Amino acid sequence: MMMGSGKRKWLLLGGLTICLLLVPMLVTDIYILSILNMMIIYSILCLGLNLILGFTGLLSLGHAAFYGIGAYTTAILMTRYNFGFGSAFFASAVLALLVGIIIAIPTRKVRGDYFCLITLAFGEIFRLVATAWIEFTRGAMGIVRIPMPKIFGIPIATETDFYYLGLGILIFTYLTIKAITDTRYGRAFIAIREDELAADTMGINTAIYKIMAFSIGCLFAGMAGSFLAVYQTVVTPSNFRLEESCLMIIMVIVGGMGRNLLAPLAGVVVMTVATEVFRSVADYRMLIIGLIMILVLLLRPQGIFGSSSFKS
Amino acid sequence: MPILDTKDVTKQFGGLVAVNQVSMTVNKNEIVGIIGPNGAGKTSFINALTGIYKPSGGQIFFQGKDITGFPAYKIAKQGIARTFQNLRVFSNISVLENVLIGAHCRIDNPFHHIFLRPLRSKKIERQAYAKVIALLKNVGLEEKKESLAKNLSYGEQRTLEICRALASDPELLILDEPCAGMNSAEMDTLADFVKKLRDEGQTIVVIEHNMCFIMAVSDRIIVMTEGAKFREGTPAEIRNDLEVQKVYLGEQEVE
Numbered sequence: 001m002m003m004g005s006g007k008r009k010w011l012l013l014g015g016l017t018i019c020l021l022l023v024p025m026l027v028t029d030i031y032i033l034s035i036l037n038m039m040i041i042y043s044i045l046c047l048g049l050n051l052i053l054g055f056t057g058l059l060s061l062g063h064a065a066f067y068g069i070g071a072y073t074t075a076i077l078m079t080r081y082n083f084g085f086g087s088a089f090f091a092s093a094v095l096a097l098l099v100g101i102i103i104a105i106p107t108r109k110v111r112g113d114y115f116c117l118i119t120l121a122f123g124e125i126f127r128l129v130a131t132a133w134i135e136f137t138r139g140a141m142g143i144v145r146i147p148m149p150k151i152f153g154i155p156i157a158t159e160t161d162f163y164y165l166g167l168g169i170l171i172f173t174y175l176t177i178k179a180i181t182d183t184r185y186g187r188a189f190i191a192i193r194e195d196e197l198a199a200d201t202m203g204i205n206t207a208i209y210k211i212m213a214f215s216i217g218c219l220f221a222g223m224a225g226s227f228l229a230v231y232q233t234v235v236t237p238s239n240f241r242l243e244e245s246c247l248m249i250i251m252v253i254v255g256g257m258g259r260n261l262l263a264p265l266a267g268v269v270v271m272t273v274a275t276e277v278f279r280s281v282a283d284y285r286m287l288i289i290g291l292i293m294i295l296v297l298l299l300r301p302q303g304i305f306g307s308s309s310f311k312s
Numbered sequence: 313m314p315i316l317d318t319k320d321v322t323k324q325f326g327g328l329v330a331v332n333q334v335s336m337t338v339n340k341n342e343i344v345g346i347i348g349p350n351g352a353g354k355t356s357f358i359n360a361l362t363g364i365y366k367p368s369g370g371q372i373f374f375q376g377k378d379i380t381g382f383p384a385y386k387i388a389k390q391g392i393a394r395t396f397q398n399l400r401v402f403s404n405i406s407v408l409e410n411v412l413i414g415a416h417c418r419i420d421n422p423f424h425h426i427f428l429r430p431l432r433s434k435k436i437e438r439q440a441y442a443k444v445i446a447l448l449k450n451v452g453l454e455e456k457k458e459s460l461a462k463n464l465s466y467g468e469q470r471t472l473e474i475c476r477a478l479a480s481d482p483e484l485l486i487l488d489e490p491c492a493g494m495n496s497a498e499m500d501t502l503a504d505f506v507k508k509l510r511d512e513g514q515t516i517v518v519i520e521h522n523m524c525f526i527m528a529v530s531d532r533i534i535v536m537t538e539g540a541k542f543r544e545g546t547p548a549e550i551r552n553d554l555e556v557q558k559v560y561l562g563e564q565e566v567e
Contacts, residue, residue, distance in 0.1 A: 004549045177425050184412070184419045184439055194402035201362060202482060203388035203417025212423075 013066040024160040033159035037107035040166035048220030048263040054257030056213040057193030066218040069239030070225025075143040085149030096222025100215030130237040142236030149230040256306025263305035320372035331354040332539040345530030354538035363387040393482035395473045397489045403462035414479030
């Protein structure tokens with residue numbers, strides 16, 4: 001909650017942060033570090049998606065598209081226009097935010113299932129444009145040789161460097177979303193999820209708040225995408241398929257939606273580990289992931305760390 | 313000057329006239345009851361007042377200001393709060409957060425202040441929290457502030473809904489069938505509570521089916537039937553009005 005056991009919670013979070021900072025000193029295996037880095041990217045994505053899905057109750061099937069917008073913006077700006085990472089990162093976030101607002105404005109009055117379809121369509125449009133507009137995005141070949149990022153002149157080269165950079169973005173994301181959701185804005189998002197009509201009569205301009213929640217979620221997807229671009233040094237349309245959007249939704253639901261901002265991260269860990277562990281049995285991997293999800297939903301419908309189940 | 317003044321408010325759904333030229337006034341510090349048989353248009357009228365429906369005709373003045381056609385969130389901000397016939401508490405969140413959401417439009421915390429003036433933002437949120445706690449104490453829900461709203465008893469949820477409406481410091485409070493599903497003991501408690509609110513200066517409009525309740529609390533009663541205003545008067549006048557009895561009970565066969 002917002003007040004009360006605040007001190008202990010911050011202590012716990014501080015401890016967790018220190019542990020996370022120490023990880024690269026203990027883990028030297030590049031493979032494990034690369035998995036951790038992917039977890040960080042998904043964590044940023046899921047924190048943003050939780051704002052849209054967990055708080056505001058909007059099921060967006062197009063989150064991967066905003067991730068993609070961030071990735072392509074950084075890739076194109078850095079390879080063709082000699083942007084540094086800092087400015088490309090900023091531009092990616094802003095562009096994802098703007099496109100988020102553009103998508104959210106016409107959808108502000110559509111109800112659940114239609115919203116879902118529109119975001120699904122947008123996700124597909126993005127992927128098809130990225131595949132087909134060859135002069136601009138180089139299609140399925142993707143954009144390659146994205147230069148190594150530098151932060152204040154320090155080159156980010158190794159897995160460890162990227163780990164720290166990603167962790168920095170993740171902590172920034174967490175603190176920003178925490179600050180927003182601890183105020184009347186977070187409560188307004190929840191009110192919309194719970195009962196839009198009642199929220200309206202409480203003086204909440206539901207249209208504006210929905211646009212706000214959606215576009216802020218997209219902003220962080222743009223940041224995650226930008227990080228992915230410099231981390232992988234390659235972006236291709238296949239990074240941003242519908243499966244990615246679904247995977248993010250699964251992560252948020254399995255981890256737990258809503259007030260507990262860190263809960264979705266549990267989903268990220270479980271799903272990423274599951275994907276890696278079952279890589280050897282590639283054909284059955286999705287089957288196993290599906291099973292994990294069904295099990296979690298049966299045993300803990302509110303998610304691993306979720307506080308309350310919705311729509312019971 | 314009346315706090316609320318409606319002039320010929322009409323609401324049509326296609327060919328159906330749900331609310332037909334209803335004019336009424338509500339004075340400060342008064343409880344006005346609205347009664348009428350099922351389908352008389354009471355709730356539609358309230359929905360038109362609170363911006364859930366856009367009125368098809370007529371004008372609504374609130375504290376001298378024309379608020380006709382305002383969206384619901386703006387009307388709430390002007391100072392009209394309401395409850396719903398079929399409970400609409402936010403079930404999956406705590407009692408405390410429910411009431412904090414009720415106070416939403418009175419928490420003056422602009423978005424950029426969260427980042428640019430975090431201390432002020434926190435202070436404003438803390439003040440809202442203190443206010444809400446005081447309100448919960450007043451209605452006897454303080455001990456349950458951390459419970460999820462859906463785990464409260466029915467009567468408590470009704471109280472919570474009123475409390476949530478009060479959190480927005482309304483000039484006018486509209487209760488839509490607050491007694492629905494209550495037993496007589498709960499009803500008495502509610503009647504006392506509503507009268508206490510009036511004594512503290514609150515202006516209230518109550519829609520209710522239950523005659524005992526409405527007669528007990530109202531200073532003035534408006535009877536609606538078939539979408540239109542049918543009678544207006546003190547509880548005693550309404551009780552003895554043969555026409556009203558006809559509307560409610562059907563015509564008595566003479567001879």
